[in-house]
Amino acid sequence: MAKFERSDIFLVTGASSGIGRQTALRINELGGSVIATARRAQKLADLKEKATHPDSLFIEEKDLSKDLDDLPKWVLSLSKKYGKLKGVVMAAGVCQIFSLKAISIQKTKELFDINFFSNLALAKGFCDKRVNIGSGSSMVFVSSVGSMVGEAGLSEYSASKGAINSAVRSLAMEHGKLGIRVNSVLPGIVRTEMIEMLGDIYDQKYLDEMSAKYPLGLGNPQDVADPICFLLSDEARWITGQNIVIDGGGSL
């Protein structure tokens, strides 16, 4: 079981909801300090209230789709404020379902901004020697099993996640000598706001069908948060450059 010290500081994006929120709570429960970020202040305040150790869960409101080239400096400023980071979890993301006929390149670029480019900028910030603790540092990207398995309507979303999968391998090669491990998790369907928002398409009938198809049923945020904590911990010290599918067997 992963265990953290209060001096182990983790930046978690997408912390206002779903997988990011559960990951922030879990790291905090396991003893680590968390810098939780998202746009919705009220949701972040609720998160702090729910935390096991609220005094080591810090809130930073941020829109990650703006001024992407300034994000590395923002990460540097966080490490100056809270201390050097042991890890970062990049769970912020959005899903758009469009058939090719309905795709606009402008909207696709906006999707890539949040799903891929903001993560690359955060990774750049994290890999700055002034930001991370060196040996024992870990980055976890949240990709999606949609990047491995085709599904109609998901071409732009799956491509934005596929970009993560590829970047992870090169980032791992580039930063291994600095003691930074880089991995991604690829969740299958997890019941979160993201799935609720897509309720017109992912209606109850669809979810029931998928649930029957997944050997272990559909996932909950905790099912992804626990493996993320493992990847952040020193127990995963020999794992880097991997895209780890966490989907209850749904893609088999």
Add this chain to the structure above:
Amino acid sequence: MKKSELLEEIKDALQREQPIDESMQLSDSEEWDSLSTLAIISFYDRLFSKTLKFNEINKVKTVSDLVNLASDKLE
């Protein structure tokens, strides 16, 4: 751009904790590796639309040499 701002950019590219000054020797500092040279090439391109050549950057010994590569762009 002011010289002080350029020095701040160089410090970022070197990911250096301590302040830098123009007399600082780069060629024998631990921060001066191939990744930081690439970072310097990319920010000269981004900020000054200036493409540094490898032989220019290979000749750099001090921070002052780096500053001189952008001397025409400084206020």
